[in-house]
Amino acid sequence: MxxxxxxxxxxxxxxxxxxxxxxxxxxxxxxxxxxxxxxxxxxxxxxxxxxxxxxxxxxxxxxxxxxxxxxxxxxxxxxxxxxxxxxxxxxxxxxxxxxxxxxxxxxxxxxxxxxxxxxxxxxxxxxxxxxxxxxxxxxxxxxxxxxxxxxxxxxxxxxxxxxxxxxxxxxxxxxxxxxxxxxxxxxxAVLPAYRDRCGICSLKETRLLDAAHITADIEERGVPLVSNGLSLCSIHHRAFDHDLVGVDADYRVLVSPRLLEEDDGPMLDLLKGFHTQPLHVPRAAALRPDRERLAERFERFLDRA
Ligand SMILES: [Zn+2]
Incomplete structure (x- = not known):
């Protein structure tokens, strides 16, 4: 019925x-x-x-x-x-x-x-x-x-x-x-701090932007910490995760020698072109990447370089 x-x-x-x-x-x-x-x-x-x-x-x-x-x-x-x-x-x-x-x-x-x-x-x-x-x-x-x-x-x-x-x-x-x-x-929280741009290449397209963790986030609950994040486009996020690109405690972008030595066309230039360039960081100091976390992460980049 x-x-x-x-x-x-x-x-x-x-x-x-x-x-x-x-x-x-x-x-x-x-x-x-x-x-x-x-x-x-x-x-x-x-x-x-x-x-x-x-x-x-x-x-x-x-x-x-x-x-x-x-x-x-x-x-x-x-x-x-x-x-x-x-x-x-x-x-x-x-x-x-x-x-x-x-x-x-x-x-x-x-x-x-x-x-x-x-x-x-x-x-x-x-x-x-x-x-x-x-x-x-x-x-x-x-x-x-x-x-x-x-x-x-x-x-x-x-x-x-x-x-x-x-x-x-x-x-x-x-x-x-x-x-x-x-x-x-x-x-x-992270993307707006970077005005919805990639911190490395300034790409402004939210569909292609991620919030990358600088160091592993132990506190999975609670307030997300912007200073443990970087707004990166998909390519730069992947490169950062694989230590092909690093950021030092002075907010300088460094490209792995493994990549710098390679010569393989325009896509690679998308990565190599930013070597030694400054990272674009949020205006508000409290939202900028935590220098200690960056230094710790940068050690890993150097180890793998
Ligand atoms: Zn990018």
Missing amino acids: RENRPVRDESLRSSCFASLDVLQAQYGPELPYAVLAGGFQFRGGKVPFLNRAYGIYRAGAVQRGPAALSINSAFAQKRYQDEGTADGVLYRYQDGPIDNHFNSWLRQAHLLGVPLVYFIGTRPNWYRPEYPAFVEADHPATRSVLISFGEIRGAYDEREPVRIRDEIERRYVLRQVKQRIHQAQFRG
Whole structure:
């Protein structure tokens, strides 16, 4: 009896996930709000992905069921809480009565077990969508829900959001999500400090820029440390990781003799041309690369040179 089944809006949710797959292929894993603001196509109309003002979002008239389609936490809000549990991420209710419509959408997502999107702010006006996310537990007493993460599985034309029942597997997926978010927030802190340019070649194209760690980041949780980062384009990041390019404590770029001696066309000049050039660093002293970390890292570069 179809009418007795709770309405889960499965095709709307699938369209939403598929559109995000496409946008991420186009723009990279983090999406600027300007891109998300375009919404996604569903049955001939445009549907917004999220509601930035209220966090908890249900897609109005196109949705028949009562459960949220997405939740979000902007970068400035402290709504994304990495703390507290090995089973998921806590997400707070909207202010106001616990049964106002925002909170009821969130709580219905728990009752129905439907997949949704969690848009996590990684820098102002940028979001990393994590999906499928599920409202694993509802804690009205503390006005929060526990969000867990599943996986999209299946061949490309029959991909389906899957909820993970096995606890060990679920924790594994959660760890991966947390690492992705941490890395995304690190990137979201480092790139703007360099005005979205490569510190070596000044390339300004966020899709080709990474935040490189100077020394291994032991503290994977907590506040990303900009001074342990360098904004580098993909080529210079890879070269830095392989000690083909080094940066000394005086912010000087040095190219490995292994490369300098080679003579193999214009791509290599992209690396060799910056030998002994100054690294472009942030204006604010506190955001500049930590000289001690650079010196430590530079030792390794010299050892391998
Ligand atoms: Zn570069």
